[in-house]
Amino acid sequence: MTDFRIYFAGRDDIPGEFTLGRDEKLDLLLVALPGVSCSIALHITLEGEGAEVNLGGIYLCPGNERLDISVTMEHKVGGCISSQDFKGIVGGTAQVGFYGRIVVAHDAQKTEAYQADHNILLTDTAKVTTRPQLEIYADDVKCSHGATVGKLDEDAQFYMRSRGIPEAEARFLQMVSFLAPVLAMVPDETRRAELSEQLETAVRSVL
């Protein structure tokens, strides 16, 4: 059974350290709703073979938030999988920093480590700094990282508007759709629906 935990930044006490032993599985979701400014530092250590961690993150910073997220994903032994998927919508004069470090130890062969941090920037005055860092000391690994900071897709916006969907609704749909893959990691359907509604309300407030 995979252990699933969700933490709301600014509300919950987020533990700084997670350690996974042999065959342990953990799904972790971090959520930062509008109005939350804080620093989050996570250190996740995979020290038993077959351990697996999925780390998801959603941050909505449409105002003047200051949010810093730093993650160290440490693969101490081989045969473990880690994946990170962060999605942010940043506007106003908010400033967001994402620092994602993946460390793969010398003999942690057959490691799989993935990291993604994608951002939609709503204003020119908002700022996102995303800095992935890979330190890989083993040679037989699969690792990838990707980071983007972009605007809402104009073609998708036009496509929806050409079907009569008002501009604000088209923006809303696209933002919700952008967050959807991370939301999908919530295993319980009722809980997922609750969170989805919470995020939709938050997204509407940024339009």
Add this chain to the structure above:
Amino acid sequence: MANDIILKISGLHAGIEGKEILRGIDLEIRKGEIHAFMGPNGAGKSTLSSVLAGKPQYTVTSGSIEYMGRDLLAMSPEERSVAGIFMSFQYPVEIPGVTITNFMKSAVNAHRRAKGQEELKAGDFLKLMKEKMAFVQMKSEFSKREVNVGFSGGEKKRNEIFQMAMLDPVLSILDETDSGLDVDALRIVANGVNALHTPEKASIIITHYQRLLEYIVPDIVHVLKEGRIVKTGGRELVNLIEENGYDGL
């Protein structure tokens, strides 16, 4: 009769990123008419459809477009849609995370709100979806799929015609709807378009080839070249182009 006119384009010059592509288009489309626009690549066919649908990247530098007596160029893309204009995209856009159902619910209800009607009840909406999906031979799981994500070329175009059936437009613009379609998909698409056509509506079919025009028979054919209409005729023009090419005109 003047009130028969759905679309009137006068002296239209338009382009993108400072480059002029349409160099003086004049056109009248009346109720019941199907107009075909043919022409080589780069003639301005897709620019014309983009300008009609209101794609923001395109700029009209001079001229006017009247749609049912209204100034079309002053209308936003969504206003054009609820006023009855529909463009079937040459390259339908993928929208991950948004299901066909949610997408169409937003669109249909936006149309209804604009007309002062109440939003459709969930049951009535699903019934409408089912009926229109059958119309383009889409299976029921189609409604749960994300808009255009992982669709084949044929599915994308059938999805366009499905949306057209849902929104029931007055003026439909089919931009290269035949590109990338096999014969079966082409037939489904063409049958759909023909079934939706009434004497109160009009269509613009934009195509590079005559293939689609074997299934959807146009009343008037225009040949577009270097941003101008260089020839206008009846459906016999299609065969002439097929035999002699665009240079032979």
